[in-house]
Amino acid sequence: MLAEERLLLDAKNPRFYGVDGSSDQQSMLHTLWRDFAVDEIAYSIAANGYFAYEPLFATPEDGDHVVVEGNRRLAAVKLLRHPELRRAVGATDLPKISAKAVQALSELPVIVTSRELVWQYVGFKHVNGPQPWQSSSKAEYIAWVHNELGVSLQDIAGRIGDQHATVKRLYRGLMVLQQAEAVFDPSDRAKSHFSFSHLYTGLDYPGIRKFIGLTEARDFTPRPIARAKVPALGELCGWLFGSKSRKIAPLVRSQNPDLRKLDEILQSADGTAALRQGLPLDVSLDISRGDEKLFREALVDAKRKLQEARGKLLTGYTGEADLLQSAEQIGDLADSMVDEMQRIRRQRRRPPKRTARQR
């Protein structure tokens, strides 16, 4: 057991990645309260006390102990015990606990360890386990374990039970982002929240990979993108995240279907050129698909819709003149299209005229 006052919040907590706020204790407490749902834990501790079988993990630093696992729990305890901290962060909703309960929380169960020894547990719990961090925080943590502790990505995945290459993909995403920072400023993104998952998911898509020159050989290295392709990476980040200063909205609003659309566009030179001209995602997609594909899709779609309408005709049509007129127009349009298509087909099938020499 260690005294609560001797336990400090961890400035290196991956949750803080990309979040506003400085690293002094009160700022971190405020950030945890404001952004990371500390209230749910505080209510639980206020009602039940601190669960002794859930010790904090702390590492000795400068005479105190920095909690490397359990920062939200520590924040909750500090807020419950100290009214001045509650006032400082605006945690006015929290219940006041009795003097006895305050005393009971004065010491907390702590396992004293080091960051190096506890990473498997932290990784399991927050990367692949029950209390997930957001993807950018996961990636930061994996990169720290890999780059600072020298643990291979395969070992990290194995130790935390990742069977779906999540560890490798997150790491690659962060490395690509770090390379992108030479030409793209993440803090200039158009949206408040940084959708890191758009980037790390997109790196599996063939069109995006080709566009930024991501090859299997470089996939999971610290510098996955060749220097010559970094400008292209900057363009990609612009489409993914937009730019606040240049008032450019991101093209990708959601992974499904926007990220897929972007991938398809980047597989076509015409589509890519359209994006570079600043055309919207759907317009660029149409350009990338070309008229042949669009014609086929439109025809199949029209047939499906007409079949749907045919099925509802008996019960859905009550004699409206405008609908009959629409049906007649569709009939005329279809007839003229069939004539035109037959003419084109005849032309295409006709053998080319032989020249006098061939005769």
Place this chain on the structure above:
Amino acid sequence: MIAELLAPAATASAECHADWLELRALLAGDLNSSLSDLARAIRSAGTIEAVIEQQMRDEGSSPDASWDWGEDFEEEISPAEFMERRDDLSEAVTDRASDELDDRALACGDAYPFTRGPQHLQARRYAVRSVYVFLLLLSTDGVRAGPPGLAATELFEDLAAVAAQSFFGRHEDVHVYHFGFPRRRTLRGFKPALDELCVRLGEGGSARSRPDQRHQKDAKLDLVTWRSFPDGRMGQLVAFGQCAAGADWTEKLSELQPRAFTGKWLTEPLGVEPTRMFFCPFRIEREGWETKVIDGGLLFDRCRIAHHCAEVDDELLDGCERFSAHVLEQRRAHA
């Protein structure tokens, strides 16, 4: 009906999730809510499993699997893969909600009563005295949620008039006529009100007499806005507006047809066919916006109304504040 703040389903729209975050911030002691709050609420409600099941069906990986940790399900998806999908989905839900909040801030401009951080939403201190929060609570809690004696629909119609006038430009040539029933400021009867409207417009002739006229209240027309010329001649920009504050607003989108209205109820056509306007306190989803514009004409959703209600008189704002404060108080009492 006033209810406590229930956890939204993972399958709900980004607009619904953004509404939830705004409400949570308004109800919190520190006027704050975070994306983590939303993720936690969705996880604890358990609806994310339904989305994963649907994904599996869409992928054809387990078309007949019932959501259950046994039998068919376990053959198709491992607990580790489930965790990964759950995390991805949870993040996608909060990403979309966050983007929607950004869009609202953009659409409302200075009228948005919240500030954003990468992970959180903070209500401004004056939020409860804002048009936006009134419209939010009107959409979530309904027109009857306010204190006794306060007619929320009338407040809404007044805000719609302010927004329409602002959109047409705050200018002496821009006029608004309240036609919606019950008429508080204009002539009460349907025919006298139409006659008065024609006089003010300077065109349209007069009210046409029809047998069913005496049963008419407003024939779906709530307000008319127009921008005239100093010469007073016919041919001006006119818009007919309908207000729909209730949850059935989508059914009303195309009820008001200006051409049919003028043909049926005025003795002479207007020189230029009126534009249609539609006002609702809801935030209209980006998807489907286009079809709603086709149906409803110039759409004024929550954000557009709030944006164009920067200059609201104190009396109207007092009414909005009374409504909002009452609804929030009731919600806190029921939480």
